[in-house]
Amino acid sequence: MPMIIVLSAGVIGVLVEAFMPRRYRHVTQVALALVAFVAAFVQILRLAGETELIAVSGSVAIDGPALFLQGAIVVLAFVSVLFFAERKIEAGGNAFAPSASSLPGSEEERILVRDRVLQTEVYPLTMFSVGGMMLFPAANDLLVMFIALEVLSLPLYLLCGMARRRRLLSQEAALKYFLLGAFASAFFLFGAAFVYGYAGSVRLSEIDAALTARVGQEGLLLAGVGLMAVGLLFKIGAVPFHAWTPDVYQGAPTQVTGFMAACTKLAAFGALLRLFYVALGGLRTDWQPMMWAVAIATMVVGIVVALTQTDVKRMLAYSSIAHAGFILTAFVAVDELALSSILFYLATYGIMTLGAFAVVTLVRDAGGEATHLSKWAGLGKRSPILAATFGLFLLAMAGIPLTSGFVGKLTVFNAAFQGGAMPLVIVGVLTSAVAAFFYVRVIVLMFFSEPAAEGPTVAVPSPWTTVGIAVGAAATIVLGILPGPLLDLAENAAVFIR
Amino acid sequence: MNPTPYLVLATILFTLGGAGVLLRRNALIAFMSVELMLNAANLAFVTFARMHGNIDGQIVAFFVMVIAAAEVVVGLAIIVMIFRTRRSASVDDASLLKL
Numbered sequence: 213m214p215m216i217i218v219l220s221a222g223v224i225g226v227l228v229e230a231f232m233p234r235r236y237r238h239v240t241q242v243a244l245a246l247v248a249f250v251a252a253f254v255q256i257l258r259l260a261g262e263t264e265l266i267a268v269s270g271s272v273a274i275d276g277p278a279l280f281l282q283g284a285i286v287v288l289a290f291v292s293v294l295f296f297a298e299r300k301i302e303a304g305g306n307a308f309a310p311s312a313s314s315l316p317g318s319e320e321e322r323i324l325v326r327d328r329v330l331q332t333e334v335y336p337l338t339m340f341s342v343g344g345m346m347l348f349p350a351a352n353d354l355l356v357m358f359i360a361l362e363v364l365s366l367p368l369y370l371l372c373g374m375a376r377r378r379r380l381l382s383q384e385a386a387l388k389y390f391l392l393g394a395f396a397s398a399f400f401l402f403g404a405a406f407v408y409g410y411a412g413s414v415r416l417s418e419i420d421a422a423l424t425a426r427v428g429q430e431g432l433l434l435a436g437v438g439l440m441a442v443g444l445l446f447k448i449g450a451v452p453f454h455a456w457t458p459d460v461y462q463g464a465p466t467q468v469t470g471f472m473a474a475c476t477k478l479a480a481f482g483a484l485l486r487l488f489y490v491a492l493g494g495l496r497t498d499w500q501p502m503m504w505a506v507a508i509a510t511m512v513v514g515i516v517v518a519l520t521q522t523d524v525k526r527m528l529a530y531s532s533i534a535h536a537g538f539i540l541t542a543f544v545a546v547d548e549l550a551l552s553s554i555l556f557y558l559a560t561y562g563i564m565t566l567g568a569f570a571v572v573t574l575v576r577d578a579g580g581e582a583t584h585l586s587k588w589a590g591l592g593k594r595s596p597i598l599a600a601t602f603g604l605f606l607l608a609m610a611g612i613p614l615t616s617g618f619v620g621k622l623t624v625f626n627a628a629f630q631g632g633a634m635p636l637v638i639v640g641v642l643t644s645a646v647a648a649f650f651y652v653r654v655i656v657l658m659f660f661s662e663p664a665a666e667g668p669t670v671a672v673p674s675p676w677t678t679v680g681i682a683v684g685a686a687a688t689i690v691l692g693i694l695p696g697p698l699l700d701l702a703e704n705a706a707v708f709i710r
Numbered sequence: 711m712n713p714t715p716y717l718v719l720a721t722i723l724f725t726l727g728g729a730g731v732l733l734r735r736n737a738l739i740a741f742m743s744v745e746l747m748l749n750a751a752n753l754a755f756v757t758f759a760r761m762h763g764n765i766d767g768q769i770v771a772f773f774v775m776v777i778a779a780a781e782v783v784v785g786l787a788i789i790v791m792i793f794r795t796r797r798s799a800s801v802d803d804a805s806l807l808k809l
Contacts, residue, residue, distance in 0.1 A: 398747035405754035
């Protein structure tokens with residue numbers, strides 16, 4: 213099982229942390245993580261060829277959507293670890309504080325930085341988090357879903373607080389993410405209790421059966437569904453549960469931001485789809501209006517607030533909120549077409565988001581990353597290749613033809629249209645048009661304005677990061693021109709096992 | 711057994727916890743309120759388990775306790791880290807990240 217590989221690699225990582233001499237730790241941890249991801253991916257490919265099954269006495273479903281999302285998460289996490297391991301752009305270290313427990317500005321921190329101590333706890337934490345993310349879309353009962361939610365979240369809270377530069381901001385992001393995340397998962401759990409009270413079981417298929425038989429009290433069920441939706445919509449960053457997104461994305465180390473923006477969204481959408489399609493499909497007339505409202509609010513708020521942002525990371529955060537809205541338009545259609553289009557959109561979204569945040573890590577000035585948009589003016593004249601790559605990711609997010617973002621948007625809007633959600637498609641197309649305006653504004657800023665006098669420099673990264681970004685950019689173009697194979701894959705994967 | 715009083719109590723506890731998170735300014739108190747919400751969910755699970763006569767709900771309650779303990783470890787680590795840096799655990803002081 214791919215999840216066991218990743219989670220045991222996390223456990224071995226903790227042992228490495230305890231017993232390995234400090235000199236060898238970093239290289240061992242990175243190698244361990246990469247090998248585990250490759251092994252897990254091979255396992256996923258092997259499982260994809262076999263028949264679907266429900267494993268672990270009914271608690272874990274190994275079916276098309278789960279394997280597709282697990283595969284995508286493992287690939288994205290592999291690239292994220294390459295970015296985490298970047299040691300050339302920060303003088304004598306990686307993007308993480310040498311020791312998360314040392315006080316910012318203290319003597320202890322100064323000594324650690326001078327001795328070039330490298331923080332390696334991030335790798336086991338990442339492995340645990342990825343293990344949770346892989347379990348989340350495969351969870352076939354509410355208990356496993358809740359456990360996966362916590363296993364993926366808890367390490368992420370810690371990862372957010374570990375930035376090397378601007379540590380106060382980073383710690384504050386961790387606190388906010390933790391308090392709000394724990395709050396949301398409490399909602400999910402209380403909702404799960406009500407649904408259990410209605411159906412008498414936490415298994416998704418039995419909840420579905422109870423819905424068909426209409427055995428319990430409707431009130432319990434509706435309250436439970438609403439509360440669980442709060443918990444899951446929080447994780448995907450949908451309006452009105454999006455307040456944490458910009459703060460956390462801005463404060464966290466940028467490599468971690470890319471990782472969680474891409475992988476968490478995949479995992480959480482997987483769980484949302486399974487819960488609402490498999491267990492609550494019989495109740496769709498009751499939850500569809502709610503999802504309509506959430507989808508419209510998410511698209512509009514995400515785009516409108518993104519227009520006013522002056523910080524690159526915050527702008528990308530609001531754009532990720534808007535993307536969640538675009539995906540939700542297809543979500544309300546509840547059919548196979550919707551499922552396959554969402555899977556495709558999630559994969560392309562993950563690639564371009566990871567790539568865009570990786571580019572942000574490279575544009576630096578004396579204080580670390582230069583994330584203020586004004587500093588990006590004229591970047592295209594100083595380093596055209598980097599600016600062109602970032603421009604490509606932005607165009608893909610805007611959904612310009614010949615990029616993967618265009619195909620993704622087309623498929624989700626088509627699915628929503630076929631599903632009879634015409635108003636949602638209209639709102640989606642209008643907000644996409646507005647979105648194109650602010651993405652293009654950044655591109656214009658980079659290429660057609662004069663460079664600032666004391667502008668940022670572009671760091672020269674190690675080959676690994678360069679390869680990661682290049683692969684992301686290439687995938688964005690290739691999936692835009694030849695989306696066929698991945699679309700077919702998503703189509704074949706788009707059946708939930710019950 | 712009439713489950714209604716237990717469910718009413720669970721809902722009251724959950725609401726109290728929710729109000730605590732939203733209203734209290736101290737990160738520790740807010741965090742305690744989250745734990746109260748988890749325990750309210752536990753009470754509901756155990757009540758429903760009794761009502762349905764199966765043990766699924768009790769199993770869930772045990773897992774939730776373990777998860778709550780793990781959450782305490784992570785949460786207190788983050789809050790202590792912030793407190794050492796700023797000498798304050800107030801949520802209002804942590805406001806560097808603004809629009």
